[in-house]
Amino acid sequence: MSSHTDVTSHDHDHEHGEGMTAKKIWRVFFILLGITVIEFFIALYCVPQHVFSISVANPIYIVLTLAKAFYIVAYFMHLKFEKVGLVYSIIVPILFIIGLILVLTNESHHWIGLRGVVVPE
Amino acid sequence: MSEAVSNIDEIKTTPWAGGHSPFKVEYGKMMMWFFLLSDAFTFSSLLISYGALRFSMPTWPAADKVFQSVPGLVDSGYPLVFVGIMTFILIMSSVTMVLAVEAGHRNSKKEVVMWMIFTIIGGFMFLGCQALEWTHLHHEGFWWASIPGNEHTLKEFFNEAPGVGLDAQKTAAQAFANLFFTITGFHGFHVFSGVIINIVITLNVLAGTYQKRGSYLMIEKVGLYWHFVDLVWVFVFTFFYLV
Helix, strand or coil: HHCCCCCCHHHHHHHHCCCHHHHHHHHHHHHHHHHHHHHHHHHHHHCCCCCCCCCHHHHHHHHHHHHHHHHHHHHHHCCHHHHHHHHHHHHHHHHHHHHHHHHHHHHHHHHHHHHHHHHCC | CCCCCCCCHCCCCHHCCCCCCCCCHHHHHHHHHHHHHHHHHHHHEEEEEHHHHHCCCCCCCCHHCCCECCCHHHHHCCHHHHHHHHHHHHHHHEEEHHHHHHHHHHHHHHHHHHHHHHHHHHHHHHHHHHHHHHHHHHHHCCCCCCCCCCCCHCCCCCCCCCCCCCCHEEEHHHHHHHHHHHHHHHHHHHHHHHHHHHHHHHHHHHHHHHHHHHCCCHHHHHHHHHHHHHHHHHHHHHHHHHH
C-alpha cells in the first residue's frame, strides 16, 4: 500500500513519458512483420524441405504466436503502461483458458479410442 | 473541539481504500477491457474445441493443400500466399489504428481522421479477402454440413497416411469445414462490427464531438477493440493455416 502514496505525481510523467510515439509504433510493426515472415519461412521452406519435422515446427509456431500476442497487447493495446492492478485483472483470468486447454486436450486423446469403438472402420 | 482527527475519521487517500481510482483508467475504457476479456473467453472456447476435435481424429485436412489458391489469380500451387496478404492487411490496419490514437493524444483532428480512414479501408480489404476465401472454399464443396462429394477431390486435401480410410477422412473434412466457417465467420463478424464502429467514430471526429470534449479517449476505446480483432486473427492464422 505504501508504494501507492506518491503515485499521483509520478503518473503524470508516466503517461507522457512512456506513451507510444510514431517511431515506437513502427518498431513494433516491424517486429510483428518479422515474426510472421519467420512463420512463413518455416511453413513454406523448413517443413517441406525436411529441415525439421512438423512436430518441431508446431511448438515454434505457438511460441511465435504468443510473442506476437504479447507485442499487440503490451504495446498496441497499451497494457504494459497501465496500472499493475488493471494488468493483473486482465492477465490472471487467462489462467481459466489454460485450464480448459489442459482439460480438453487430455480428454480428446480418449475420444480417439471412443471413435474406434463406436464407428468401426 | 479539538483539531486533532482520530485515526478512524482520517480521510483515506490510498487507491484501494477509496482515495482515488486504483486502475487509473476511465470507466468506459475499463469496461472495454473487461468486455474484451469475455470475448477472449468466447474465442478461446471455439479454438480449444477446434483443437480437441482435431486431436480426436486420426487424420485432418492439410492446410497447405486446402489453402493453396490466390482467388482471382491462380487456382493452386501457392500455399499460404493469400492468407499472408490477409494477415499483412490486418496488422497494417492495426498500425494505422495506433497512429490514430497517437494523433488523438496530440489533439490533431486532421491526422486522426486520416489514420481512421486508412484503418477502415484496411478493414474492408480484409473482409473482401475473406469473402473471396469463403467463396473459393464453397466452390470446392466445403460449407457447413457439406464436403466435396467426389472422393478423389476429397483425397487431395489430405496428406497420405497409412491405415486412414475414406470414412475417417470424411469425418475429419466435415469437422474441419464446420469449425473453419464458424470460427473465421465469428472473427469476420467482429471485423465487420469493428469497421462499423470505426466509421461511426470517424464521423464523430469529423463532427468535432471529441474536439468539444477536449479528449480523443474514444479513439483509444475503439482502438482496443480493433487490436483485439487483430489479436484473435493471429491465433486463427496459426491454428488453421500453420499448425
